[in-house]
Amino acid sequence: MSKVSKAAAASRRIADAPPIPIPGPLAEPVDRALVGVDFTSAPTARKPIRLAFGRRQGSVLKLERQVGIPSLEGFEAWLTEPGPWLGGFDLPFGLPRELIETLGWPTEWALLIAHYASLSRAEIRDTFAAFCDARPVGGKFAHRACDGPAGSSPSMKWVNPPVAYMLHAGVPRLLRAGVHLPGLHAGDATRVALEAYPGLLARELIGTRSYKSDDRAKQTPDRLIARKDLIEALEQGRSRLGLRLKLSHAQRDELADDGSGDKLDAVLCLMQAAWADARPDHGLPAGMDPLEGWIVCA
Secondary structure, X not given: OOHHHHHHHHHHHHHHOOOOOOOOOOOOOOXXXXXXXEOOOOOXXXXXXXXXXXXXXXXXXXXXXXXXXXXXXXXXXXXXXXXXXXXXXXXXXXXXXXXXHHHOOOOOHHHHHHHHHHOOHHHHHHHHHHHHHOOOOOOOOOOOOOHHHHOOOOOOXXXXXXXXXXXXXXXXXXHHHOEEEOXXXXXXXXXXXEEOOXXXXXXXXXXXXXXXXXXXXXXXXXXXXXXXXXXXXXXXXXXXXXXXXXXXXXXXXXXHHOOOOHHHHHHHHHHHHHHHHOOHHHHOOOOOOOOOOOOOOO
8 A cells, every 4th residue: 555545544544533532521611702823923914823713602613703914013912902812822832841951041931931032033043953963863853741742843943844933923922912821921811822733633633634835836636625624524523622613604615725724724723722711721731841831632
């Protein structure tokens, strides 16, 4: 069997398997908006920061609207708007403890973020590159404890994807806006920000199939089919989150037609925020490292 056939078979097995609920009782309903945020460190009108808003009623999550924010300044202005809301943000909220201790950076989260924000992107790149150069092949990057379970890129990575720059652009703005980051920093409890990762949920539902690309030439029919399969799985509630996504026909078409996958990624983050909304303490795991942070559902 070819690699492609094996991947397709694995995807079908994942899609056909019954959902594996994440343990924990449902919390009492809270009347607040839910939001999923597909973040970019360099937003433009063509590729804005994508926000997906919804409401949860029991195990049903209704997508209400989507918004694009074309600048970091606009993103920060939105963060300061009154709540109540709970959001899942697709950007890392912390760095690996091993990296921080090796560099001699502050080991208190807020002080670390203040130090990180004081650096330029060039300084971050050069510092992290020097760290990697001093390590053996196969272990260049340091990882957070949550990276393995989530399957996420190390938060110190500055290319493909540049998540280190996303942290640099996004997290200091969360702090300045005074939002609450459970387990990391106390803020306004009516505006709650959690680290989300859409790839975790996407892989559960369609395996390793690619469903997006920023390169128009790579926005192929196969990726369109993968997006449609992913949307169908969300609507049918086939994930272990125990939630079912409710869409209009127009919303379904809009998500499928976005070849970049940014709108769909925002909805995946919204689903993870809805799961956290239904759990005591937002599903905060026991033993979480308060310096590294955590990823919802990982």
